[in-house]
Amino acid sequence: MAQKVRTCLWFDHEAEEAANFYVSLFPNSRIVDIAHYNEAGPGKPGSVLMVTFQLAGVEYLALNGGPIFKFTEAISISVDCVDQAEVDRLWEKLGEGGSYSRCGWLKDRYGLSWQIAPSRVVELISGPDKAGAKRAMEAMMTMAKLDIAAVEAAYNRS
Template sequence: MKPEERDMQKITTCLWFNDQAEEAMNHYTSIFKNSKVLSVMRWPKGHRDEGKVLVTTFELDGVPFQALNGGPEFNFTEAMSQSIDCKTQEEVDHFWERLSEGGQPGPCGWLKDKFGVSWQVVPEQLPKLLMDPDRAKAGRVMSAMIQMGKIDIAKIEEAARG
């Protein structure tokens, strides 16, 4: 086995766009640290879409993605989303603001970006509090969360305290 084969990621998310793959890739890599464009494949000479982007590959904070300009046949839905684990309110605010810009904020930390891709912006405290063995505490956190769009860490921690 060649070294490069051993290091290959087995699963990569492929996002299907009509004609915005390159724009989306550039947008996402501008938002996430440690991100980079890996490749841009264009239609070859002689094809009716010669020179236009077909597939891009990129990394967001080290996680591989592909973006395909597949045409208008399919659209994104909330049935598939990208989840971002955040350590601080500053991170939550950064990703929420940048990704919801031109898109649609949703409930409970969910949003759709300007391309229609669904994202969950989740502070690391939230799942810990929701899984707390004290079910009353977890219930208070759930009640607070369902009233929020962007998750406010101070408010969910306050709800946890009762």
């Protein structure tokens, strides 16, 4: 049975390409289904209407809806990274052809925003040592791609 609640991502015409790109980056990911326009729809008959795909076991829909709507930073996909190697790999792959922002945020080549967020950094900026958490937050705010060791060093500095 499909997931009851899913996020639908509106693309101009790149739904299948984007879904294939995303599933190539995450373990436990796959294309579930591809639906095509028929003669009754607004798209060219036979062209891709919607792609159902899973990223790390979570189901999404990718819709080819045309150029009417664009992605904004108000919606993003947050990725909980286990180590710096995962941060580095996803930062490079997802950001290629897109743009980089601050604090682990980037836009991919399709305009979708991502947060590449190491779980250790989240622990540090909300850690029990309030002064350390403040230093960790201040360090994070100066970064584009998050550097776990640098944020940890800021947290531990007294």
